[in-house]
Amino acid sequence: MTTQVQVKTYLNYINGEWAACSANKVDKSINPANKNEIVGYVQSSSKEDLDAAVAAAKEAQKAWRKLSGAARGDYLYKVANIIESRLDDIAEAMTREMGKTFPESKGETARGVAILRYFAGEGMRKIGDVIPSTDNEALMFTTRVPLGVVGVISPWNFPVAIPIWKMAPALIYGNTVVLKPAQETAVTAAKVIECFAEAGLPAGVVNLVTGPGSVIGQGIIEHPDINGITFTGSNAVGKRVGQGALARGAKYQLEMGGKNPIIIANDADLDLAVDGTISGGLRSTGQKCTATSRVFVQADIYEEFKEKLLAKVKELKIGNGMQGETWMGPCASENQLNTVLSYIQKGKEEGATLLYGGERPAENGTEDGFYVQPALFEDVTNDMIIAQEEIFGPVLALITFDAIEEALQMANDVEFGLSASIYTKDIGSMLSFINEMEAGLVRVNAETAGVELQAPFGGMKQSSSHSREQGQAAIEFFTSIKTVFVKA
Template sequence: MIDKQEQSLNVKMYINGEWRESSNIQKRSIINPANGSIIGYSEEATIEDAREAIKAAREAFDSGVWSNLSTGERAEFLFKIADKIIENREELARLETLDNGKPYREAEADVDDAAACFRYYAGLITKPSGQTYDVPAPIQAMVIREPIGVCGLIVPWNYPLLMGVWKIAPALAAGNTIVFKPSEVTPVTSKKLLEIFEEVELPKGVANMVLGAGSIVGNEIVENKDVDKISFTGGTVTGKHIMRTAADTVKKVSLELGGKSPNIIFADADFETAVDYALFGIYAGSGQICAAGSRILVEESIHDRFVEKFVDRANQIIVGPGSDLESEMGPLVSEEHLNKVLSYIELGKKEGAALAAGGSRLTENGLDKGYFVAPTVFVDVRQDMRIVREEIFGPVAVIQKFKNEQEAIKLANDSEYGLAGGVFTQDGAKGLRVVKKLRAGITWVNTYHFTFNEAPWGGYKQSGFGRGLGTFGLEEFQEVKQININLEVEPIGWFK
């Protein structure tokens, strides 16, 4: 057990290099989802607080205190941040588990990935970029990339540290200043990250953090004319609102939204591998992952065998507090989200789906005060059921059968979402053929969930637009400028 409980995790805002309280006297309770206890309080920002953070970021950008540094100088800061993250690895992982509920081993992996992300962009930003052109004129034409300006970064609660870093690292590497809004549900590791920024002496105003409800703080960040770019990860409904709101100031927007991703299991797949990854695809992170393989499509000749094995394995998953090193799956993040997931399970029953495993809140063995749901499996589902079409964002899998490759592709693409998808087959040509036809931005063959800082992350359709990570993630935070230099300086003679 990693049961070192923090008694007073008081999270303040970080604006212009200072830790600040909000003018709002009301604070938000920080809840440990494993037992429902209050572990601290965070500030609840007002519109004025958000404006102060935006002002600090604007002034810092316009002054050039960050954007005018060489790429090597900015990279040096990012490398220092990565080193500090690793120095604080145990504390960060413990705080992430305490605040979010995820198993400690998952939190450790997130911390390592966060450090690697800073290192990746520290290295990338120093590499040559831009283009030059031979044009039919005595002119040297070229393209350079510049920072956009002030970037509003809004992230969800399922990966509090890592999702923040996925945005912060490339935004800072490109020379931007930021106003960062973590989820009001999980602000704890964000506070620690900003403390690290302070330790490495990041210039004042370059990185600012505001806390509170998206309807107030997030909305101001999106509306404010001094914010040049919005990068949002979260629900599709909120993403649509951000698009409409950002249109008034025509600011750049990138959105990574919901998913209802298919995981296709062909009869010729390595059976044990397919079952194992299908479990990982939906139950890692308690299913609270936008790319979760929540729709499992199984070729009919192995369907019954697969369901039997999958249900047996799902029933053996050890569910418990993330601080217990034996736990394989932790709680849901909040009581509100618990009730949402349970309502979908009840909906599935009413729609006529057959419940093959789970389907209830877990309350035995000391879990009664936490937000635990048993790994759940529905079979005998129809394509029109809401549990098949809507994102549940919890440990709920629906298993469907298909007859052939064409039907598998049709079922997989019959969704308003297009974030991710997996294919399991030992036929390499088939695997590539199918993933190329999936309308999804992230795909896997004979694996699931693994992604890398070097590769782009993002979706098709209502799963959003824009890409994070890789070179694409850096470009999201850059403007492209054309430069033309006349090599023969003399009058043009256009007008007589």
């Protein structure tokens, strides 16, 4: 006799209370490593639920903004400690819901803890400057004031780090928050919000509403009482967010796609470059906005680099992210898998040569998951679809070049400008890359993926709305400057 495990239903969190949505409707969150496993049920909310959350946030903001930065920081420290104590539980939910490996999930959750502690400390930093006045009997200075209610729309690929790096600065600077996570990872989001609830934040300061983007996401865009919207996701949706926010005068922040290049010069440490290419391009199954996608290799080292890369990629273990030997898990959903497979097919049709992978794996235990082998293409030209459009999967396009100037020109010849890296020992090549690369994040002798939490993060061109997240730069979006003139 087998015992059936009870699958939990996760609720919305509105005005300090956990509650089912008004429509009494739920969606199931499934494990991409095994489509037959239900991770949990999450609310499929309506605009009525969003309205309740926004009303709660608007009311709570009146008192929250009056707390000192230090007092708000104390709450964030408490949340950080609670998440740290539940790190394995949250990380396991992330792996089961999104597919990335358990070590990656633990690392991301730990990063969320560090972000909270960083922004807790920001509550004690200055928020203005004294400015000389032409009137010698007057005092003139600036201060910063919160926007009010901030709508957070977060993606499925970093279901802990991204919501936290949006929520933490919003909260420390006196805003209240309504979070709409991706429905695919709403269980993980609920577990994070449980930590905020346990920390005792006043009712309405943080609210969670799960549901379809067409209802809850669109509702956040249009809601007259949401003063700022911070979004990470696709370019198509991001543009709708920006247009909708602009139409009603709300502040908005968009972080969107990337088509990130890595340049391997002929003087590079090839073993280091191979490791950086694999880690940057294939970890998290390539589902990072900063993931390496185009690999530009100087012609006279191309064959050697290719052989080293192939040898290492062939060693990668694909499987369930909860299994210790797994290096790469599944795509996060069936839709994402089909998208990746369609791009691999387009690459073949365009005349690129598939060196390795790109198929559904045949290993035992992968038949019920959304798995795909890493795909390596060569004979790629920079005008091919696989070299121009974001795939968001484990697909690497190898392109040769003769001179660094040529590589930079091709690297810049896309609509995106999020991250880029170069492997070289030549200071001239480094400086050319730093000065000429059209990307918000450039890295030398390091992979394209990742940014430290204390540093500004954002892209150029179509990769962002040109604002920056994280670090001290976060204050620019989540506050407005108020200039004060005082005369006795």
